[in-house]
Amino acid sequence: MRIDLHCHSTASDGTDTPAELVRNAAAAGLDVVALTDHDTTRGYAEAVAALPSGLTLVTGAELSCRIGGVSMHMLAYLFDPEEPALLAERELVRDDRVPRARAMVAKLNELDVPVTWEQVARIAGEGSVGRPHVAAALVELGVVPTVSDAFTQDWLADGGRAYAEKHETDPFEAIRLVKGAGGVTVLAHPAAAKRGRTVPESDVAELAAAGLDGIEVDHMDHDADTRDRLRGLAKDLGLLVTGSSDYHGSRKTCELGEYTTDPEVYGEITRRSTGAFPVPGAGGA
Ligand SMILES: [Zn+2]
Ligand SMILES: [Zn+2]
Numbered sequence: 263m264r265i266d267l268h269c270h271s272t273a274s275d276g277t278d279t280p281a282e283l284v285r286n287a288a289a290a291g292l293d294v295v296a297l298t299d300h301d302t303t304r305g306y307a308e309a310v311a312a313l314p315s316g317l318t319l320v321t322g323a324e325l326s327c328r329i330g331g332v333s334m335h336m337l338a339y340l341f342d343p344e345e346p347a348l349l350a351e352r353e354l355v356r357d358d359r360v361p362r363a364r365a366m367v368a369k370l371n372e373l374d375v376p377v378t379w380e381q382v383a384r385i386a387g388e389g390s391v392g393r394p395h396v397a398a399a400l401v402e403l404g405v406v407p408t409v410s411d412a413f414t415q416d417w418l419a420d421g422g423r424a425y426a427e428k429h430e431t432d433p434f435e436a437i438r439l440v441k442g443a444g445g446v447t448v449l450a451h452p453a454a455a456k457r458g459r460t461v462p463e464s465d466v467a468e469l470a471a472a473g474l475d476g477i478e479v480d481h482m483d484h485d486a487d488t489r490d491r492l493r494g495l496a497k498d499l500g501l502l503v504t505g506s507s508d509y510h511g512s513r514k515t516c517e518l519g520e521y522t523t524d525p526e527v528y529g530e531i532t533r534r535s536t537g538a539f540p541v542p543g544a545g546g547a
Contacts, residue, residue: 341445444537
């Protein structure tokens, strides 16, 4: 059983539509795929409608959080998407995306990079605009060779020259809200150092004490030593260990199913959640 619990669609900054994502997941031989767009659940309906038979969809989201000035991502699974408190917080975060992207464009213009808001908006298309879209504009302009090269202190990494802050949820609040909506929380790529400063282990321990369910260990941004260290940390703290591709379509190099989650861990996630059930594919269009 192959389980990939972290994927993005055009509902946020992926390049596959939700329908393409589930078809590609089935073609990649996955049995379970999670749709975890940034701060939104609006891809769910399309993904469910197109879900091929043999593939199960786990509904989720990747919540933008910040702790002690460090941005971090919290994966949330199988929560009730209509639960009002969690819905309101996601809207607060999302509404800040456009002003924030505009602020990054303005900072780049001050650095003599001729990027325009129209260009970034065109790249984002229907998706909720984010930093990867600004990074893609820098690639288009030939400022950097790849999107990853834009995530440095010179450009768009946290605290970088063209970085702009946005509203992000306190992770303790995120855990509380997701639990209140019947969902399960997993700290995404906790040691992805190249994205900026990472969350210290003491914070992970406090989050675990506050009800965090798991941490994402097997991820493209973690090297072998980091994975070993995180596996040990998870064991010490009694946290579930997940692995996933963080697939973004053609925007990032990672393939669907490149990293996967143990079926037992997946089973535990489904047992702990009461907000939504995994959706078995009925063979959609
Ligand atoms: Zn993330
Ligand atoms: Zn992600």
